[in-house]
Amino acid sequence: xxxxxxxxxxxxxxxxxxxxxxxxxxxxxxxxxxxxxxxxxxxxxxxxxxxxxxxxxxxxxxxxxxxxxxxxxxxxxxxxxxxxxxxxxxxxxxxxxxxxxxxxxxxxxxxxxxxxxxxxxxxxxxxxxxxxxxxxxxxxxxxxxxxxxxxxxxxxxxxxxxxxxxxxxxxxxxxxxxxxxxxxxxxxxxxxxxxxxxxxxxxxxxxxxxxxxxxxxxxxxxxxxxxxxxxxxxxxxxxxxxxxxxxxxxxxxxxxxxxxxxxxxxxxxxxxxxxxxxxxxxxxxxxxxxxxxxxxxxxxxxxxxxxxxxxxxxxxxxxxxxxxxxxxxxxxxxxxxxxxxxxxxxxxxxxxxxxxxxxxxx
Amino acid sequence: xxxxxxxxxxxxxxxxxxxxxxxxxxxxxxxxxxxxxxxxxxxxxxxxxxxxxxxxxxxxxxxxxxxxxxxxxxxxxxxxxxxxxxxxxxxxxxxxxxxxxxxxxxxxxxxxxxxxxxxxxxxxxxxxxxxxxxxxxxxxxxxxxxxxxxxxxxxxxxxxxxxxxxxxxxxxxxxxxxxxxxxxxxxxxxxxxxxxxxxxxxxxxxxxxxxxxxxxxxxxxxxxxxxxxxxxxxxxxxxxxxxxxxxxxxxxxxxxxxxxxxxxxxxxxxxxxxxxxxxxxxxxxxxxxxxxxxxxxxxxxxxxxxxxxxxxxxxxxxxxxxxxxxxxxxxxxxxxxxxxxxxxxxxxxxxxxxxxxxxxxxxxxxxxxxxxxxxxxxxxxxxxxxxxxxxxxxxxxxxxxxxxxxxxxxxxxxxxxxxxxxxxxxxxxxxxxxxxxxxxxxxxxx
Numbered sequence: 001x002x003x004x005x006x007x008x009x010x011x012x013x014x015x016x017x018x019x020x021x022x023x024x025x026x027x028x029x030x031x032x033x034x035x036x037x038x039x040x041x042x043x044x045x046x047x048x049x050x051x052x053x054x055x056x057x058x059x060x061x062x063x064x065x066x067x068x069x070x071x072x073x074x075x076x077x078x079x080x081x082x083x084x085x086x087x088x089x090x091x092x093x094x095x096x097x098x099x100x101x102x103x104x105x106x107x108x109x110x111x112x113x114x115x116x117x118x119x120x121x122x123x124x125x126x127x128x129x130x131x132x133x134x135x136x137x138x139x140x141x142x143x144x145x146x147x148x149x150x151x152x153x154x155x156x157x158x159x160x161x162x163x164x165x166x167x168x169x170x171x172x173x174x175x176x177x178x179x180x181x182x183x184x185x186x187x188x189x190x191x192x193x194x195x196x197x198x199x200x201x202x203x204x205x206x207x208x209x210x211x212x213x214x215x216x217x218x219x220x221x222x223x224x225x226x227x228x229x230x231x232x233x234x235x236x237x238x239x240x241x242x243x244x245x246x247x248x249x250x251x252x253x254x255x256x257x258x259x260x261x262x263x264x265x266x267x268x269x270x271x272x273x274x275x276x277x278x279x280x281x282x283x284x285x286x287x288x289x290x291x292x293x294x295x296x297x298x299x300x301x302x303x304x305x306x307x308x309x310x311x312x313x314x315x316x317x318x319x320x321x322x323x324x325x326x327x328x329x330x331x332x333x334x335x336x337x338x339x340x341x342x343x344x345x346x347x348x349x350x351x352x353x354x355x356x357x358x359x360x361x362x
Numbered sequence: 363x364x365x366x367x368x369x370x371x372x373x374x375x376x377x378x379x380x381x382x383x384x385x386x387x388x389x390x391x392x393x394x395x396x397x398x399x400x401x402x403x404x405x406x407x408x409x410x411x412x413x414x415x416x417x418x419x420x421x422x423x424x425x426x427x428x429x430x431x432x433x434x435x436x437x438x439x440x441x442x443x444x445x446x447x448x449x450x451x452x453x454x455x456x457x458x459x460x461x462x463x464x465x466x467x468x469x470x471x472x473x474x475x476x477x478x479x480x481x482x483x484x485x486x487x488x489x490x491x492x493x494x495x496x497x498x499x500x501x502x503x504x505x506x507x508x509x510x511x512x513x514x515x516x517x518x519x520x521x522x523x524x525x526x527x528x529x530x531x532x533x534x535x536x537x538x539x540x541x542x543x544x545x546x547x548x549x550x551x552x553x554x555x556x557x558x559x560x561x562x563x564x565x566x567x568x569x570x571x572x573x574x575x576x577x578x579x580x581x582x583x584x585x586x587x588x589x590x591x592x593x594x595x596x597x598x599x600x601x602x603x604x605x606x607x608x609x610x611x612x613x614x615x616x617x618x619x620x621x622x623x624x625x626x627x628x629x630x631x632x633x634x635x636x637x638x639x640x641x642x643x644x645x646x647x648x649x650x651x652x653x654x655x656x657x658x659x660x661x662x663x664x665x666x667x668x669x670x671x672x673x674x675x676x677x678x679x680x681x682x683x684x685x686x687x688x689x690x691x692x693x694x695x696x697x698x699x700x701x702x703x704x705x706x707x708x709x710x711x712x713x714x715x716x717x718x719x720x721x722x723x724x725x726x727x728x729x730x731x732x733x734x735x736x737x738x739x740x741x742x743x744x745x746x747x748x749x750x751x752x753x754x755x756x757x758x759x760x761x762x763x764x765x766x767x768x769x770x771x772x773x774x775x776x777x778x779x780x781x782x783x784x785x786x787x788x789x790x791x792x793x794x795x796x797x798x799x800x801x802x803x804x805x806x807x808x
Binding site for chain 1: 437443
């Protein structure tokens with residue numbers, strides 16, 4: 001097989017690889033949570049959108065629907081940063097696999113636009129499209145699942161340097177896919193099943209938030225959210241076992257005792273998930289925090305899989321560092337100010353929720 | 363050379379980039395200008411205690427924040443997405459050099475999205491002062507994200523002191539940065555007015571329509587009026603070769619430059635003699651025609667900005683075919699294909715000049731030329747004989763200023779000539795119909 005690993009970019013890394021990896025993991029965790037809220041929320045809105053008027057499910061679906069366009073906008077925006085860091089750290093693999101499956105990779109852009117448009121029309125402008133809003137929402141779900149499948153394809157193909165040259169020899173038209181990889185279906189299912197788990201928590205939290213004015217509905221929302229969380233988490237764990245077994249033995253074994261660190265991270269993630277399941281009925285907030293930490297552990301485990309799969313062909317730690325501390329500090333300051341601004345904006349939005357007085361008449 | 367090459371038949375990858383980039387530039391600029399428009403229009407309504415103006419601003423907010431911002435975001439990612447597929451080496455260089463700048467821009471972008479969503483949500487719910495503050499956060503963060511990204515875009519054309527200093531600050535604060543920022547800010551204002559004309563021209567209340575259409579038209583005129591001055595400032599920072607290409611050096615680039623000026627002129631004229639003078643009679647169709655002119659002007663200007671960068675994709679650092687001047691000596695001595703990781707011909711093909719030439723074409727020419735489609739190499743070399751082809755390729759950068767030099771061994775150059783000759787034989791009869799250009803013509807052309 002010819003050597004097809006692209007060379008390291010001569011401009012090097014702008015900071016230590018460890019810092020960039022940490023930022024990558026942090027931003028990807030945020031993106032993942034937003035994505036799960038969007039996809040899982042869409043599923044819940046569709047399932048309960050069929051309830052007759054007066055049923056708590058109808059109000060639940062309506063409140064979930066109101067969240068979705070914003071959740072999708074945030075998913076896309078939060079996805080930009082991890083995409084940047086993956087290019088900085090693993091560009092040699094990421095660009096290569098992207099080019100090999102160029103057409104399907106490019107399809108992500110129109111698919112996201114159409115999915116968002118469908119969501120916007122179905123949930124914020126239903127009067128424009130009449131009784132087709134439900135069908136349009138299903139179409140948006142299908143498109144988001146398609147986008148997830150394309151991402152899973154690229155994220156697994158970039159981990160398989162041995163496949164690149166044969167795929168390119170087959171076609172240079174950018175039509176390759178990684179369909180023969182046993183990791184692909186397991187990883188895809190694992191990603192998709194996380195959506196109802198997180199969205200279930202959001203549903204349960206909605207029950208907490210609207211508890212006082214809407215007592216009966218709040219209990220229903222609470223129970224429904226927790227049920228989705230429990231069922232989804234059970235299925236998620238099963239798919240996680242499948243994903244673990246689908247990894248090449250040299251990689252999978254690292255999480256089964258060969259590496260104390262990686263085994264510890266995976267175990268911690270599972271334990272956090274199990275404790276979250278146990279406490280969910282009593283405290284959705286605690287379950288949310290534990291789930292967030294569990295998602296963080298799984299993101300670290302996913303990152304470690306990538307490192308093992310790519311080593312020694314692509315090794316971010318081996319890229320020379322041309323650090324620019326002034327700009328790194330500028331980023332840190334901007335991030336802090338940006339986080340403060342977002343916190344203030346969310347606080348202001350929460351404070352005025354439910355109010356109808358203000359700058360302009362309704 | 364270092365990455366696989368995505369074969370896009372007929373159009374090549376460049377057209378895909380252009381299609382997405384033009385849409386993105388159009389949407390993102392009027393999303394930024396739209397933020398300023400919303401805040402100032404709301405303030406105007408609040409000061410006048412005019413509920414109708416506030417209702418107009420609120421209606422305008424819905425579409426802008428919920429559709430434009432997302433499409434702006436998706437197409438923005440889409441632009442870099444597509445460039446990375448067509449020219450991964452160049453994107454890799456920009457990402458590695460400007461990682462912190464991208465990251466800072468992302469923070470501003472995130473704040474912009476959240477602020478836009480809260481601004482929309484806050485209509486009728488927040489007190490006016492807070493709502494205005496949220497609006498300013500929205501516009502401010504949007505403009506700051508433009509500030510950051512603009513420095514990367516202009517770096518690709520005016521790399522300034524960076525080649526010597528290798529400093530990120532020098533790369534970002536390049537000579538074209540400030541004039542381009544002024545120009546793009548003016549474009550934001552003009553496009554905000556263009557879009558506002560579409561919504562205001564549909565108002566049923568004629569008195570309100572008159573006020574808002576005229577108000578929107580002023581945005582177009584002010585923004586578009588600043589663009590030529592900022593444009594001239596920007597043009598003054600361009601490398602000599604880029605100025606030459608835009609002002610007669612290449613007919614196609616010059617044509618697009620003229621188109622950009624003409625379309626902008628038509629936009630201003632149409633706005634003055636339409637919405638400004640006859641606000642009550644302004645129909646939404648006319649507003650859409652003005653928007654189409656603005657889109658055309660944006661597309662033509664962006665096309666020129668891309669085209670005058672040739673033969674580079676990153677000025678003085680990387681040619682449009684991803685090869686770097688710094689690698690010229692090594693690659694020439696070792697051989698292009700031997701240096702290539704992905705396009706090494708099979709052993710059996712090394713004795714076939716046409717197969718060698720095909721690989722050389724893919725690595726070195728296919729970023730701009732297709733075989734038979736857009737910017738077709740078969741068409742460009744129709745009727746050329748072997749000697750003329752060899753001469754042209756050998757002195758490519760001196761004979762054709764917008765093209766990088768040929769990089770490779772004599773054997774590879776011979777292979778490329780053989781491949782291009784073979785295309786004429788395979789082609790739709792062009793070479794048979796045209797007499798081969800001779801040595802005499804070649805000398806005349808020089």
